[in-house]
Amino acid sequence: MIPSAFEYRRAGSVDEAIALKREAGSAARFIAGGHSLIPLMKLRLSEPSVLIDIGRVPGLSGVSEDGGRISIGALTTHADLESDPLLLAVAPIVAEAAGEIGDQQVRNRGTIGGSLAHADPAADLPAVVVALDAAIHIAGADGPRAVAASDFFRGLFEVDLGEDELITAVSFDRPSRAAYAKLRHPASHFAIVGVAAALTVEEGVCTGARVAVTGASTHARRLSAVEEALTGSRLDDDSIAQASAAASELGDVNADLAGSEEYRRAMTRAFTGRAIAAAASR
């Protein structure tokens, strides 16, 4: 629980952060809330030689809406998401999911950008941004770019983010009906399985569905078979159960003390049903 020695640099702007990173090279890491990186450093599973603190870079925090597009700064903490009036009013799925992360101390420090960049296979917010079809906004030496959330997460701790890039914001259209349901790990409060569902419903019929799961496999991913089964169906207990059943057709599934492969498949099905039902009732 004693990290190796490291140098500490504080960036005053996004450009400075990128410049510092280019200068320090691949042994350097960005740090914001530190609630993914610092535990790894304490166990010496990660031993960066330089930490570039982006936690005080101005302009990267807060939630705003412009023409129906919601934007969340990368440094917004989970605690801020949890209590944000705009999110609670128009995208409560984000506030709910953030409120389920860890405990209060973790939520006070951890940031949405950090959570997405770290991409823990059991983190909550990756499933939410995938379901919301969010854009991940990235800054780098070659200028800003945006990538769709479902393309951003690629594998185990593997994301579409270059060495010298950092996340600046996440944006998504105001969702119609969306909800997140999660089976909490009793110790870490990470998701054993977490499912986010975003639906478009017209006169009781589902006309569009994006459903994403976290915790079940290497990274947050869409449950396409569930989405297809839902789309065009009239939303009721039977159709939700039927669509959820398709959730079992995951590829490789994680297995550990908290849940075997069989249990995780079953829980993916159960929480898919819960997330869809909760979204439908919004």
Place this chain on the structure above:
Amino acid sequence: MTMQATPGRLVGQRVRRREDPRLVKGRGNYVDDMKLPGMLHLAFTRSDVAHGIIRSIDTSAAQAMPGVELVLTGAQLAEMIPPMPVATPFPAPDHHSVTPDRVRYVGEPVAVVVATDRYLAADAADAIVVDIEELPAVVDPERAMSGDPAVIHDAFENNLAVPLAPAGTGVNPATLEVEDESALNEAFEQADVVISQRILSQRLVPNAMEPRGVIARFEPGNDELTVWSTTQNPHIARTLLAAILGMGQHQVRVIAPDVGGGFGSKINVYGEDFVAAAISRRLGLPVKWIEDRSEAFMTTIHGRDVLCYLDLAATGEGKILAVKMRLIADIGAYEMVLTAAIPTLVAFMISGVYDIGVVRCDLTEVFTNKMPTDAYRGAGRPEGIYFLERGIDMLAARLEMDPAELRRRNFIQPEQFPYTTAGGMVYDSGEYERALDTALANAGWEQMKADRDAARAEGRLVGLGLSFYTEICGFGPSAAMPSVGLWEHASVSVERDGKVRATTGVSAHGQGHETTFAQMLADEFSIPMDDITIVHGDTGQVRGGTGTFGSRSQVVGGTALLLAASKVQDKMRRFAAPMLELQPADLSFSGGMIGPSGREETGVAFADVAAFAYVPIPLPPDTEPGLSEEAFWEPEGFTWPFGCYISQVEIDRDTGELELQRFVGVDDCGNVVNPLIVAGQIHGGIAQGVGQAMTEEAVYDEESGQLVTASFMDYAIPRARDLPRFELDHTVTPSPLNPLGVKGIGEAGTIGSTPSIVNAAVDALSGFGVEHIDMMLRPEKLWRLIQGGDA
């Protein structure tokens, strides 16, 4: 002496803990808060494999680092200090502070670094290269008993630490020979019903909020060693440190400053403590070692890990005829101070609160490649009561009898006390039916059952569980632990200004002695609590002591304090008598005055008598000046608190998640000095019991022997949101064995809660043919039972 709340008295009142303001404001003084001039820091290199032979250790890189003062391997340390002490009568293998040749569990220390800075010490410990030839590891005790695939200590065939220790009916207690099985056989032959079940009380990590820590300062000028330690028992620590270092007890002082919890895990003196002391002596400089949380998970003693094959014989009317337990205790890789003794306490509990004619408990203790076990809150009693209370509930289910009624039919009756169990335990006092009835009434048992049945009819998996515990408390007498003795010591000094300074040999680490003991003395002397200081945790200031464990502080320490106070009172009466021209026997204490009984206000002020005692002109005949007395006290027998816990749970049919919805408890710990502190003890104990039942399990990988649950990310201690509001109450059955009439309450919550919750979970799943579920009640395990698969 009555200990119930009486007007004008503090004993029996919910007095807030005097310790808390300093602790919650960060003004406490813990071992890690202390910095001594010239102090060096230790870090240990530990084995990352569970079993193997050390081929070589390369310390050159560590030694070359600037600021590294010394690096020692286990082999080098073995030349400086002998193997660690054991306080149990069973044979034990050598257990070195740092292993010289072979590693037997993950985390076992193999080398130590001494450096000028803690971070540097950690880097240097990391730089030591240890070449270990791996051997197969064994973590399942029943597999270990075959001697395959590994024998952990060559001298202990088939890994049997204690091959077989039988106890109970038909066993000669002196020789441990089984002499007559006829009563046992007869009971099982006569039985209408026999319950047989394999039950595990799983391995747990104690997880005190403050990890272990030590500062050792050897002063070469006067050959004295001072050790600041996170110990629960500084006097035992002094005895063991002096013995291992070859010093006299007069040369060693052990100080326990503020200590952040122990739960039994800080009874032991650990290898790191001996190494710190030995290195300080070698270098002539103070050294500090602070355990980190990863080390705490891996290398502070674990608790429980006892397996029971239970057989219970009963009549069709529910009269229990006999109980048989075959126990297999997985004690890990070595024996520590009390390791081998803890499972024997399970055998002491075999009768519970029931009048059972025949009992038999056979105990085998087994080495495995895991951290050694030792005392963890409850220590043997939670295991024993859990096994028995599960069996009782299985019997109730089999007989389709209300579990409360079945227990009622078997209770030891009030007129049977003092009651000697078939296993030879002597219970001091008890009135079990009153506690049961109070719990049933408070819970609304009949309504709970009706509500459960209604919920079941809706398809909800609601279950009710009831348990009734007793426990062995208030350790001694000394015969129970001949290696150190089990008395307690106290001193009380009234200073010349009338302020009181008292010392106690028990050593609080969260128990609130500074409050409860001051309450007692405030009443005895009839002075304000603020005029009283309670000193504990320092062998330099406290002349004698044993320590805080086994729910003994109030029982044994409290009584010693009362006796010391009573001696000072006698002396104050002798000083006051000539001032008042009365006889000492006519005087008593009230309202800060000493005067004629009933009219104390006409006497002299307490402080004036104190002043006179230090300047006694003239000195009363046959009286020494001053007011300072001490007392040693040893109880003649154990105290036996008891209580009834009722749980309501609901299991989510889709996920197997279990919600503890209600928890109703009635505890009887005899008289109560401070109900607020007693409630705190019960709350904490229940929370730990909920942890064992629902969320906690130390899991080692079957193949590699790695501790899988080695952090709070994997090992879940319950959080506030996991717990319902506890609905608690008391009955009061004083103990006749001490003048306070107290019984002890530190561990009760951990004992009755696990069977109550598991009984409720089994009840909830009874529709699926479930008769027993092993802890912890993992959601997946419950989900599989609901799916009709195996748990």
